[in-house]
Amino acid sequence: MKFQWLLILLTFIAGCADSYTEQTSEPDTLVLKVAAAANLQYAMTEIEKIFEENQPDISLEISYGSSGNFFSQLSQLAPYDIFFSADTKYPRKLVEQGFIAETDYFPYASGQIVLWVPEGSPLDLKTSGIQILLDPAVKKIAIANPRLAPYGLAAVEAMQHFQLYDQIKDKLVLGENISQTAHFIESKAADVGVLAFSLVRVPERNDRGQYWKIPTDTYSQIIQAGGILKTSPHPAAARHFREFVLGPNGQEILTRFGYSIPEAN
Structure with a gap:
């Protein structure tokens, strides 16, 4: 009888261990949270599709809105990894305030x-x-x-x-x-x-x-810039996505949607 109870107890402990492993295991796909200016919606949707096809281990979660509203949210530590603004002013302010490192600031497009x-x-x-x-x-x-x-x-x-x-x-x-x-x-x-x-x-x-x-x-040249937030839990993935946007595939899509390649600013 004691042996049967011991067997039941060991089975229960093993089941708990399996359940704990399932709950705490890391997901296969890393989710990168992107804050993007509303003018990017169509171009970024296409960029997202091609990027995720090439990087199945990274999933983009993109929110669209006004650059000014995103600036306010990011100044209050909103949980985003990377910011694509419709200008240079807001990302520059985030650099000045210490939310984005100078090396993680980047211009990526010029609009009309x-x-x-x-x-x-x-x-x-x-x-x-x-x-x-x-x-x-x-x-x-x-x-x-x-x-x-x-x-x-x-x-x-x-x-x-x-x-x-x-x-x-x-x-x-x-x-x-x-x-x-x-x-x-x-x-x-x-x-x-x-x-x-x-x-x-x-x-x-x-x-x-x-x-x-x-x-x-x-009107003043509309140079659009972005930055990787210092609070990002996935800075390497954010830099990888930045390089994709700045690379041939990303720039081809942006050009097709009416943007031009910006001068450094």
Whole structure:
């Protein structure tokens, strides 16, 4: 009888050990948390797909939003591994504040802005260009919030360059980020808007609207930069992903979505 109880006890202990091993074993795939500016959504989705095909041991978890909001979150130690901003200002601030090492800061793309109207709009951008903003038919103009989104700030600079801003500022509808700005136009909450060129290169907009490139000498160059957070638990994997984005595959995708290779900044 004692032998039977001893056998049962040993079996129970062995089962507990197996259960503990299962619960504490490391997952096969490392999850890298990425904070990315909203203008990157389509390009980054393609980058994510190819990167994960080549690196099946690393899974990307990407969140999109305004660079300003991400800066606030990262300053409060939000749990991200790597940050892709829509400008250089916010990553530089994180370097200055000690959240990103200087060696882990990197420029990765340079963007452009365009005017965009949805399919069926009576507005003719090809003929009027930015002067279309003065058309009486234009009641609402969507841009990203210039306090949070670099593409919104570029939109304001262009309007000021053409001496239009004071005449149209009361018509502005501000999106929290550039993706929400696009939604305002698509949903007819705005008649026209200023978007990142990368967002109109995708079929769902390229085939359902028209755009006009705003001359790049009318606004500050939009150099986009990023950085690896010092608090990242996976710095090696984050650097590996950075090198992929900066390498031939990543740069080819970014170029195809309307970005250009930036100068070091």
